[in-house]
Amino acid sequence: MMSSGRNIHLGMPRVRGASGVSAVLAEPAFDALRPPSPELLDDCVHCGFCLTTCPTYQLWGEEMDSPRGRIDQIRAAAEGAPLTAATVGHLDACLGCMACVTSCPSGVQYDRILETTRAQVERRVTRPRRDRALRSLIFSLFPYPARLRALRGPLRAAQRTGALGLVRRSGLVGRVSPELEVMQSLAPPLGPRVSVPERTPAVGTRRAVVGMLTGCVQREFFGDVNAATARVLAAEGCEVIAPARQGCCGALSVHTGREGEGMAFARRLIDTFEESGVETVVVNSAGCGSTMKDYVHLLADDPAYADRARAFSERVRDLAEFLHELGPVAQRHPLGGEGEAVTVAYHDACHLRHAQGVVSAPRELLRGIPGVDLVEIPDGEICCGSAGVYNILNPEPATELGDRKAASILRTGAELLVTANPGCLMQITQALERAGRALPFVHTATLLDASIRGVPVG
Template sequence: MSRPVDLGTPTTRSFDDHNPPSQDLIDDCVHCGFCLTTCPTYVLWGEEMDSPRGRIHLMKTALEGESLTDEMAGHFDACLGCMACVTACPSGVQYDRLLEQTRAQVERNHERPRAEKALRAAIFALFPYPRRLRAARLGLRLAQRTGLDGRLRRSGLVERISPQLAAMQKVAPTLGPREPLPELIPPHGERRARVALLTGCVQSEFFPQVNAATARVLAAEGCEVVVPRAQGCCGALSSHSGREQEAQGFARATIDTFEPLDVDYLVVNSAGCGSAMKEYEHLFAGDAAGGVDEQRLATFRAKVRDLSEVLAELGPRAERHPFEITVAYHDACHLGHAQGVRDQPRELLRGVPALRLKEIRDAAVCCGSAGVYNILQPEAASQLGEQKARNVLDTGAELLVTANPGCLMQIAASARDLGRPIAVAHTAEVLDAALRGVDARTFVAERT
């Protein structure tokens, strides 16, 4: 269980005293407007309060005593947390930090409508827990195999009951058999590194083939791979949604699981998880009795790497077979913007013989997935997903590749809605296919 947090002395402000948005960080924003064209919600609606600088203004007013109204909370909720504004900002405003501080305040101090509160409770009672997801997975796979899922979708019944549940049904991937991994996978040839693999919650149950491909690629490149059985959620979904205590509990458990392992790297193949784990020190900031001292956090963080970072650093050793296909690469926001990892995945894909890599128009704009955003804000997510899918399809690519499960589900679903389904795959799956000599046409056919 999470340790209770001392929220400090209540004040008359909208925000309590526990780690409110930093006034110094707010003051860094000079309201220049460079962020506007990069912000998906501002581009959609043209509303100043749905831009980064507008939301920063709202944070400031709340600090100064403005009531935390439904409208104000709605503007914070509408943000995808994509961090495109962080990349674009010439003043170095840490909007990502401000947003997480603010969302934690909203979760504690704002009373949501009963239906929304119930939906959020249901989401966070399910998604961070692999065992619960496994049970849900069994039901979904049965519905897909019997055709019930398709009949429900065509009937529109779920949409009439709840647009949020319909959004969840829409993005659900077609499920195949699970691919459990052994706890220790030996390297091929001489060992170059010893790594631990985060299997995740949604990734482990809905995209187990990605974890299996990741492990095979690492082993082929000379890594001994440790896959701890006891691992669970890293806390990313909770952290990005302002559920601070819950996220801290998951983070402590993750550190306790991986810290004792004698490894060079902790490899993550989900962009949202990687960005959260690299910022654990922010999650515990302002929590004086945090339970994880700064040195432990720094040591842990130093080992966290995205899969593409590790492979690029090691350099290719295993033979890549020709993989004749045209690929469009999508920068997952929490990999490109939050972690600054853009070149490495492209280098790895360009290293595959016969693979043709295409760039996507407006590549920096979010696809609308954003953790659980496409469930909580289905209309906005649908508009962003459709635009992203159109830009992907305009490249003429036969395969969309990215490094985040949410993006895979969102873009695939949006392309289907346009009547132009496209095959999607994780970077690890493409590399694995090239290493094993899988036929590219067969690979794409299985994913369309």
């Protein structure tokens, strides 16, 4: 299952000096602010169960690019070894998909280990100028919905006039920067902007009052998904509150080690939803939901927010998780004609399956739609390569993982593909296009909404 070659670009290249020793980037490796826990590191017993589900180990077969190999490198750094370019390269190569957490029989908290280590790396290491510029672009754009909204107009015009297609076919952007080429190619086809009102009343008897995260990329590029989410919740008896002043949840920042930035986003979001007075906060983006459920750890050392973060995290639910707990009251209609079955494949977003442990709920919701024949994707636990901004920072391995995922999906013979994360939607859609096999691909909320309203999907 290994790749034949490793022509990859990583945020911190595996630089070697003239002596053959990997360049030292920080010594000591870690500072005193929340270093990786020795107790968590010692939980790893090197059993190897993680190897079969680790995407980078499956690509390259290198021990240092496996979870247990990365833990060894982190432990060495924690015990006094310097932080080297090679170590940072192996850490940057990790997608943070957390499949190893699911497969580990010893309960190793690799998610905690990785996030605290990445925060150390971002504080301790000065990255190459080109990489700093790329990361600056990403994090000055994606966590800010207003800036994404300003980008929508020119991008939509470029799509409608064919200018964007011409630029892609020319290959000019790719010759300047493979990462920027990925950014432009991932953009979904844009129609008119769709937004949700601050308050959507419940249909019929009100069963709950819920807050709704509208997100950043989700809000500006997948507004139809948010609208479908609000309609589904309302149809199931929920009054939906979507505060207009809400901002980024901090997921992209936290997952890439920008800890201080992620904490600031988290505090503002907690403030916003506390003011709204909702009982539950529903999230329709897997990566956002996993981070919001983890605010309890992210802000554990903040005396002003520790208790509030714990209470907030306890109120966060993924859309499928919440609907399954609530139980359906709205009637479902067949997706096709009466008596016609539709074969649907469900793609598990990593931060829903592995980070949040939400596996059965979305499947049960899909099976509740009349005429749905749900099929499983082979090797479904392996990441598609999206992983937040991983596919931008590391386009070559992300592309290979995307192509493998597309091939697995096509083997199912599904007529329709469903997932619960915008990043997966963009990544897999692009991979299916490369495979020359267009396949309708929608969010779980979109499918449920179509079934409840009795309208065609999409």
